[in-house]
Amino acid sequence: MTEAGTQNHPTIGWIGLGKMGLPIVGNLLKAGFDVVVYDVDSRRTEELAQRGARASKDIAGVAASAHLILSIIPDDVALQKVALGPQGVIANARDGAVYIDMSTVSPAISETVRDAARARAVDFIAAPVSGSTVLAEKAQLTVFASGPKPAFERTLPVFEALSARQYYVGADQQARYLKLAINHLVGSTAVLLAEALTLGKKGGLDWAEMLTVIGDSAAASPLIKYKLEPLKQRDFSPAFSSTQMLKDMTLVVDAGDAAGVPMAAASLVREQFAQYVNGDGAELDFFSIVRAVESAAGIEG
Template sequence: MRIAFLGTGKMGLPMARHMACGGHEVVAFDIASAQLALAREAGLAIAASLADAVAPAQVIFSSMPHDAAFAAVSAEVAACATPGSIYVDTSTISPAASAAAASHLAARNIAYLRVTVSGNNHMAEAANLTAMVSGPAAAFEHVKPLLALFGPTQFYLGDAEQARLMKLVINLLIALTSGMLAEALTLGQKGGLDWKAMWEVIAASAVASPIVKAKSAQLAVHDYAPTFTVDQMLKDVGLILDAGADLRVPMGLTALLGQMLQGAAAQGFAGEDYAAVIKFAGQAAGVPQR
């Protein structure tokens, strides 16, 4: 299958590489020369422009960092893609931005799939992502073998923006887990509990969700190297709060978590893992942090 992949960042590049390793003809494009260089090093063919990548493709994938980038790329896809092709976007963006693009793509007879993924860059590298899909059911069936190259599980949720909202639901739970850990660990640390011992108990307890277990080994040694940064989570929390406002859902806990993330960013942790809200809470409580 001829595939264009737009956006070869830390999530897009491994997804593109998995499809190439699966025997598909993948051509990559990114406006960042450094990302294109990484794609070339990974053995992918490189297009000189977005139009050159998209025009001959049967399926076009994109992975964009925010609404504005998605809006620009989806507009170019609508203008350059061949009618009858399928456009698959894997970005975490607002349902509103996604819905706005849908009408332009439909006018050009380009099937549009919203394929959000649950998992970080390490899970993308390991082909262990969970895909949440919405859009035309026939298009989903056509690209499902490609999505299976990203990970073992694909959920089809409906024909419109359901996948966008589901991604925000998942990220809300992940974000709030970091806030829960921040206050709990700070309470224990201020009361004299040993840091590593707390993590051992938490990881073996009833609250040890997969995300908690995944973070425990790293955070037990105060390692805040990012899989997803404070700034990135702030962006997603903004999308979540906007969705809540649109749907008239009170989101007091999420708003508070947004303020904790803002505090972590103000303390210099913006580029660290979003779990740095733990350090923010500790500093606020006067607990020395590494």
């Protein structure tokens, strides 16, 4: 393919090849897209190059290579570094480019990037994703996107190649707020379930049987059903770590404070995870928070 890609599959610039970025780019390559990639870890870039991607030595090179530039990176600080500055995406993007950030970050930093993009006539789409690394590998993620509608429509074929569902939710930062609202529910569910399970355990219930009944009850959400088997086995391998959940719950609380929304429940959940990651649970799955509640209740193991 040329640097312009093909009519149906334009060249994509991609920044960030972590747990989510690697499988997502793999699916884009399978779908026939020409993808130029960059990551701070050159080994990841090389891995994708062996699978058909084109490696770039820096962010500026990615930005200059395509009209659609996407990133999925850890946090606000990383987004600021990637998007802004003389070697960042905005300064080096082509005229008429669209920059799509799929990270979970604050509305505040997203607005800063939006403003910088507008100043250069670059469209900016906020498009965080929901789903695990397993769903990323299967191209079954959910995308929440907001920004200029024509730019979203240009990017939709890319979203369709990496996700099962795509929601356009508004012209500005609505996708950021939706992602944080959902992550609030996810993080809070883990703590609520941990307390409920510990109460049942104290009451003499069998662990596996209790989980089976909860999974068949009115309280069972898709999230709880998804976590039933790992919980029964007490398998806390990290699909999403406690450290990552602490970061997201902090974003939730801070966004609420900035918007003037009382976040009493979110603050309590954040505090639970803050205490937990200071122990031995930092890199375990966030549903392992049940271990902290059990310990506080005097239950060992």
